Amino acid sequence: MTTEPDIVLSVRDLTVDFAQRQGSFRAVDSVSFDLRAGRTLGIVGESGSGKSVTARALMQLVDPPGRITGGSIRLGEIDIAQLPRRGEAIRAIRGADISMIFQEPMSSLSPVHTIGAQVMEVLELHLKLDRKAARARTIELLGQVEIPNPEQAIDRYAYEFSGGMRQRAMIAMALACNPRVLIADEPTTALDVTTQAEVLDLIGRIQRERGMAMILITHDMGVVAETVDDVAVMYRGQVVEAGPVDQIFHGATHPYTQRLLAATLKLEQPAERPLPVAGAGPILTVRNLGKTYQLGIGAFGGKAKGTLRAVDDVSLELRAGETLGIVGESGSGKTTLGRLILRTVEPTDGEVVYSPPGAPAVKVRGLDKAGLRNLYSEIRFIFQDPFASLNPRMTVRQIVGEPLLINRRGSAAEINTRVTELLELVGLDAGMMARYPHAFSGGQRQRIGIARALALDPKVLIADEPTSALDVSIRSQILDLLIELRARLGLSFIFISHDIGVIRYFCDRVAVMRRGRVVEVGDAQTICTSPSHPYTQALISAVPYPDPRRPRMQQRARYTETTV
């Protein structure tokens, strides 16, 4: 019989209310769980489920008007739920007994203080170390989180670090006082998959070494399966199901958990969809396309300090009726490539040819303004952020009708009819036309964006991370909608994403980009299961797999320059 490790933190019936103009909103509703030394509890849920508020409540960090209104949080003899929010007692616990890692390492670190100063502060505060001792300890900590050259890194600023390095600095800060509980709130959501894998490895190793209890908050079932021991699934403020990770993944009883898992697993294989017509000709051809940025030109001109080759000699072919995925990590040039094709960013060299069926081919780089405008009604963008890409002061009718209005397609009444048609096409109720974007959820907004893109009957859609801002269950709905539209309207897609799952689900062929170059192009299924280029292998193997019995990340392939 194995003995359970000690309980470090015990949460019972935790309730958090946000006071509103009328009544209050219950963000966390009677949540209970225990944290044990050396074990990790994963709290999963979609946006608005209350998982982040729960985590913050454990440190009395919920901002007003939010307030803990019930339950207890026992850390040893102390009940944190009873401590005043700004009191000395809770401050002695924050950063010392319980510490936290946040989602956005850039904005969670002060931009005007050195990394070292921000770590040293905790040591001086809680361990009462003097400046010299704190500095020495900080260098040691930075070394432990595998930041290269800690002696120099200590005097650097957050913006001089890459995303992964920043998150390591955050981890060093959280670990400074050897806390008993570490709360990681979406610690890797803002990172690339390969960086994510490294950071999760690091957190896991440090946690095991120190025997800390840990909470990992995430929306990513893959991350949960790969890293945690126990899972609590949150939905609308409540824990709907909790248990060991294996039980949750293989014996989920609550319908919400089952739905969540189904939506995740659905994205682990290609969608059922009509295959593109074999032997179809290319509709869009990209030849040797490149973009060079001059770096460091000041206001007074002068010589460039160097050049950045954002996109380098890319040649691709989009066949009529197919979906071509472009996958890569941040900085790989995938977004720039999308913009170069439509010349919203002017290419430095290369050529793009648009050859619509039954019409003469067009060389995009030779087009004048009027020509480009015509092209823009044939090839259209779908944007990543459904919140930022819709004007909040325009009604849905105006947003969707705008391309029609600009291109003078019909009278007001005709535009109205067309908008109704488009909204129904993307699965929205046409009665919502008069409302403003804020009245819609993220998924609905993305549908509005798609309706706008379809307004002019385009032949090609370029979608730049259209689902990355959405929850997993909404994500597959949007992808299914795009698949259906592709078949009904005979569209061709260029689909830019960092998410391998989405690419595999949706794309016929994939181009893998790295540092501006295409390293591999091929059939989506082949690329996702047995890639041939070592970089693609590393990328694919770093993607967390949502099955605790088949972890993938731990055996991942690593890619360094020398393996080229």
Place this chain on the structure above:
Amino acid sequence: MLLYILKRLAYMIPTLFGMSLVSFLIIQLPPGDFLTSLTSAIADSGQSLDQASIDRLTALYGLDQPFYVQYWNWISNIILRGDFGWSFDWGQPVSRLLWDRMGVTIFVSALSLVLIWALAIPIGIYSAVRRYSIGDYVFTFLGFVGLAVPTFILALGLMYISFTWFGLNVGGLFSPEYEQAPWSLAKFIDLLQHLWIPVVVIAISSTAALIRVMRANLSDELSKPYVVTARAKGLSEFTLIMRYPVRLALNPFVSTIGWVLPSLISGVTITAIVLNLPMAGPLLLRALVSQDMYLAGAFILIMSVLTLVGMLISDILLAVLDPRVRYQQ
């Protein structure tokens, strides 16, 4: 950093040249010159100036020469000999008038600036941290009153109050008996009695404006994730607010120094006239009206220099405060 400052100083030379040229040109733009306004003034008083003396004066002042010669004479005298020329209107060297007035102006302005910051920064911080509290509403209300009341009304009001209630004569900077007296403790006390009104009047509207700026800046910063990080470390609320968001909220503040300097000199003209202060504003106004070109030119030039120096100071301070600015250089 040193290289950066030197580079900035080097850039200032052509800018100054351009500014001096433009200001000299603008002064010359209105039709006529000083002699035209002089003859009309003399004609107004019933006398007349014969053509011979006009010609003599024209030649004496070099007013018949082409624009570039006049400009060259003016600027070369300033640079080579520190001679700002002769004020036609006052019959004195410009430099004497200038330094007299500039001394007082800078003294009063600097004092006001200190008062502005001493009031605006803490109140702004309070208002941002305790947003929508009673205190915030009170300061907001007072701030808007301060913004809305014209400075000259405020000046007149304060003068009226201190004269009728306290029997103090508060016009000017000194009581008549101390005007020409050498410096003494009594004169200094007299100065302080007079000084508070212009300082308060000049400070009040800028303070109100800066409170709003500080409140808005800090409110933005307070909701940033790094504040939560600092709180999660266990820092006390006061320490963390001072160390993180306030520090970042000061950046826009610092960048305003560049235009605060010249505006303190030219912006308080009305107040200075109402309060009969021997400051630069009224003198500049009069010089412009009477086309006393060398005096006006000198003032404008000095103000240009102050603007550039102010910009340089704020840029250097910004670079000291914010490493991101340094990084881009």
